[in-house]
Amino acid sequence: MVTIRPATRDDVERVIALRTQAFNINEHGRDSMRKDPRVEEVRVAEVDGSVAGTARAISFAHFFGGRAVEAVGISGVAVAAEARGRGVGTTMMRELLKELRPRVPISSLYPATVPIYRSAGYGFGGVRTFWKTRLDALPHTGPLSASPFTDDDIDEVNDAYERFASGTNGLVRRSADWWQRRVFADWENRIVYRYLVREGGDVTGWIVYMLSKADGESWRLNVDVRDLVWTTQAAGRTLLSLAALHRSTGQSMTWPGPPTDPLADLIAEDPLENGGTFRWMLRLLDVPAAIEARGYPQLVEASVTIAVRDPLFPENEGPWRIEVGGGQAKVFPAEQADATGDVQAWASIWASLHRARDVVRIGGLEATPLALETLELIFGGPMPWIADFF
Ligand SMILES: CC(C)(COP(=O)(O)OP(=O)(O)OC[C@H]1O[C@@H](n2cnc3c(N)ncnc32)[C@H](O)[C@@H]1OP(=O)(O)O)[C@@H](O)C(=O)NCCC(=O)NCCS
Structure with a gap:
C-alpha cells in the first residue's frame, strides 16, 4: 500500500539517501541539502510504513505570451532501487498532481525518463538548448566595459530579466x-563569476559563468555559462568579448540560449555547435485556467472550440470555447468541439512548442482545417525555452 505525505525534518536523511542513489549526488550537494532541506517542498511515499520514494514541488512561474503563469516545477523524483517498477512513482505523481491542481494551472519538469510523466498527463513544453563555440571565434573587443555584478545589482538586473523574459516563452x-x-x-562548488554592462545607466546585459575542463583537453578551459542575457548589440558584443579574454587558457564556451539564438549572428563566422538539448515537459493541470493565464498576440481576434482527453482530471475535458482578443483569452463551456486532443498534446500547443498540424501528425489531435488554422494563429509565438535547471 502506497501513501503520500508531506516530508518532515525527520525524513531529511532518508530523502538525501534516495536522491543520492537516484542522481549520484556528491558530498557538496548532500551538504547543501542538509543545510537547506526545503522540507515544505518535499513529499515522501511510504510503502508498508517506510519511506520508499520522494519528490519535490517548487513554486515559481513561467513567462508565456508576455504574462507570468504560476507553476509548480517537479524535481528530485526518486524511488529506492529495490522498490522501482511497482507503481510507487506513478502513484506519487498522480497524488501530487491532485494536490497541486487547485493551486496552480500548470506544472513543469525535466524528465530523466518520459513514460511515467506522459502517463500522468505531461506533454513536451519546450527546450533547454546549449550552444557551443570556440573562444577564438568570438569578437576580441566590445564597445562597452563590463563591471562586476554584485548582490546590490540583483533587483535592477531582475527588472531587466523580466522585461526580456516577457518577450519570449518559457523562461x-x-x-x-x-x-x-x-x-x-x-552544485559542483566551482567559483561563479558574474559581470554586467550598462548603457546610459541601465543594465542591458549580464553573464554568469564557471570554468570547467574543455572536452578532450588536459588543461584547457571551457567557459561554462549559466546565464547570458543581452538586450542590445553593444551588450552582446561586450559580453562575448569578455568571454574571449579567457582564450589564452580557454578553448570553448557553452551557453544556454533559445533554440535559434540570434547571439550567433554577433559572431563573425558560424562556428556554432549544438552543445546539447534537454526537452522539458508541461502539464496543463487546469485547462481553462491555463488558457486564461497566458498572454496572446495583441492583434489576434479569434475563437475556437476544443475538447480535451484527460483520464486523470475529467474536469478538464470540456468542450470549451476559447475567445481571444486584446492579448487575453476567455474560456466558456461549449456544446461541441472543432478540435479534440490529448491533454499531453494540448500542453505542446498551449506552450507554442508544436504547431497544431504537427500535433495532428503525431496522433495527438483531430481538428477541422479552420480550427487548425485558428489554433496556429492563437498559439503562434517564439519557441519556448528555459535557461535554468530545477
Ligand atoms: C523513474 C522512477 C522515479 C520511476 O519510479 P517507479 O516507482 O519505478 O515507477 P513505476 O513503477 O510507477 O513505473 C512508471 C514508469 O516508469 C518507468 N520505469 C519503471 N522502472 C524504471 C526504471 N528502473 N528505470 C527507468 N524507468 C522505469 C516505466 O516506463 C514505467 O511505466 P510502465 O510500467 O508503464 O512501463 C524510478 O525508476 C527512479 O527513481 N529512477 C531514478 C531517478 C529518476 O530517474 N528520476 C526521475 C527524475 S525526472
Missing part, C-alpha cells in the same frame, strides 16, 4: 532566492 520568473540558489550557486 522562469526568478525570486531573490532563485537567483542565489539556481543562478549563482554551483
Whole structure:
C-alpha cells in the first residue's frame, strides 16, 4: 500500500539517501541539502510504513505570451532501487498532481525518463538548448566595459530579466532566492563569476559563468555559462568579448540560449555547435485556467472550440470555447468541439512548442482545417525555452 505525505525534518536523511542513489549526488550537494532541506517542498511515499520514494514541488512561474503563469516545477523524483517498477512513482505523481491542481494551472519538469510523466498527463513544453563555440571565434573587443555584478545589482538586473523574459516563452520568473540558489550557486562548488554592462545607466546585459575542463583537453578551459542575457548589440558584443579574454587558457564556451539564438549572428563566422538539448515537459493541470493565464498576440481576434482527453482530471475535458482578443483569452463551456486532443498534446500547443498540424501528425489531435488554422494563429509565438535547471 502506497501513501503520500508531506516530508518532515525527520525524513531529511532518508530523502538525501534516495536522491543520492537516484542522481549520484556528491558530498557538496548532500551538504547543501542538509543545510537547506526545503522540507515544505518535499513529499515522501511510504510503502508498508517506510519511506520508499520522494519528490519535490517548487513554486515559481513561467513567462508565456508576455504574462507570468504560476507553476509548480517537479524535481528530485526518486524511488529506492529495490522498490522501482511497482507503481510507487506513478502513484506519487498522480497524488501530487491532485494536490497541486487547485493551486496552480500548470506544472513543469525535466524528465530523466518520459513514460511515467506522459502517463500522468505531461506533454513536451519546450527546450533547454546549449550552444557551443570556440573562444577564438568570438569578437576580441566590445564597445562597452563590463563591471562586476554584485548582490546590490540583483533587483535592477531582475527588472531587466523580466522585461526580456516577457518577450519570449518559457523562461522562469526568478525570486531573490532563485537567483542565489539556481543562478549563482554551483552544485559542483566551482567559483561563479558574474559581470554586467550598462548603457546610459541601465543594465542591458549580464553573464554568469564557471570554468570547467574543455572536452578532450588536459588543461584547457571551457567557459561554462549559466546565464547570458543581452538586450542590445553593444551588450552582446561586450559580453562575448569578455568571454574571449579567457582564450589564452580557454578553448570553448557553452551557453544556454533559445533554440535559434540570434547571439550567433554577433559572431563573425558560424562556428556554432549544438552543445546539447534537454526537452522539458508541461502539464496543463487546469485547462481553462491555463488558457486564461497566458498572454496572446495583441492583434489576434479569434475563437475556437476544443475538447480535451484527460483520464486523470475529467474536469478538464470540456468542450470549451476559447475567445481571444486584446492579448487575453476567455474560456466558456461549449456544446461541441472543432478540435479534440490529448491533454499531453494540448500542453505542446498551449506552450507554442508544436504547431497544431504537427500535433495532428503525431496522433495527438483531430481538428477541422479552420480550427487548425485558428489554433496556429492563437498559439503562434517564439519557441519556448528555459535557461535554468530545477
Ligand atoms: C523513474 C522512477 C522515479 C520511476 O519510479 P517507479 O516507482 O519505478 O515507477 P513505476 O513503477 O510507477 O513505473 C512508471 C514508469 O516508469 C518507468 N520505469 C519503471 N522502472 C524504471 C526504471 N528502473 N528505470 C527507468 N524507468 C522505469 C516505466 O516506463 C514505467 O511505466 P510502465 O510500467 O508503464 O512501463 C524510478 O525508476 C527512479 O527513481 N529512477 C531514478 C531517478 C529518476 O530517474 N528520476 C526521475 C527524475 S525526472
